Amino acid sequence: MPAGSASEVFGAFLRLGLTSFGGPVAHLGYFRAEFVVRRRWLDEARYAQLLALCQFLPGPASSQMGFAIGLLRAGWGGALAAFVAFTAPAALLMFAFASLAPADDSMLYRAAIHGLKLVAVVVVASGVLGMARTLAAIALGALAGLLACRTVAIPAAGDWPVAGTRFGPAVYLALFAGGLALAAWQLRTPIAAGSAPTPALLAAALYDPVWVEAVGSIGDVAIVAAGFVLQVALRMPALGVVLWCVGASLVTGLLASPVGS
Secondary structure (H helix, E strand, C coil): CCCCCHHHHHHHHHHHHHHCCCCHHHHHHHHHHHHHHHCCCCCHHHHHHHHHHHHHCCCCHHHHHHHHHHHHHHHHHHHHHHHHHHHHHHHHHHHHHHHHCCCCCCHHHHHHHHHHHHHHHHHHHHHHHHHHHHHHHHHHHHHHHHHHHHHCCCCCCCCCCCCCCCCHHHHHHHHHHHHHHHHHHHCCCHHHHCCCCHHHHHHHHHHHHHHHHHCCCHHHHHHHHHHHHHHHHCCCCHHHHHHHHHHHHHHHHHHHCCCCC
16 A cells, blocks of 8 residues: 655655756666655665666656656555656756757856766765665675585585484585575565666666766866765765755866956
8 A cells, every 4th residue: 555645755756856966867866865765665675676677668767766656655646746746847947958058158057067967976876885785785695695505515425424423414404405595585585686787787877978978087086076975974965965066066167267268
């Protein structure tokens, strides 16, 4: 049963629609931070499962993910509310930017747009890190179980090193079964089964196009690194990270521009 209301979903996605700068890959990072970490509407396993499905389907993954989260939270009304609330602000802003772009090609305008690209790098990188941590714990548990199975070498008949010999086979079989059970238990969730490639896909997108399109200098690297620390270590809200990246980009652009230009 849905646990929330369409109005609740609309408010949450409207906030994201007004502050989630960057492309679809960056949006997926915002969604994880908002609905997995902050609001806890779904866990890492369910989020990764949905993300794998959205990556598999044709079309924009972030729009599909938002629709799916709204559907899980508040049914079909929540799905529609999520889609409208998240998409409408972006559509209106696109019209506004399209009308301003031909008239404003100033250094400040270009620096502000560049700062928004740096925001996308920070958000996607933090999302990749968060999902990789979860998958790493599962993978290590499964590997431990498989290694336990691998190290149990069944001796030849009559050569059991366990005292009493009668219980030797049972001990070895119990060790083997325990290791196999540990591996199976670690791999039981959708995040391990169907979504293991998801962080790799996001990492690939983080490099190209997100990093390649945004980072072009040592100064950009410094801005992104500071923004990453602010979001991951200091848990600064997304809007604060946006203000930092855009502001730093503007200052960098002013310092780099010729005097009097």
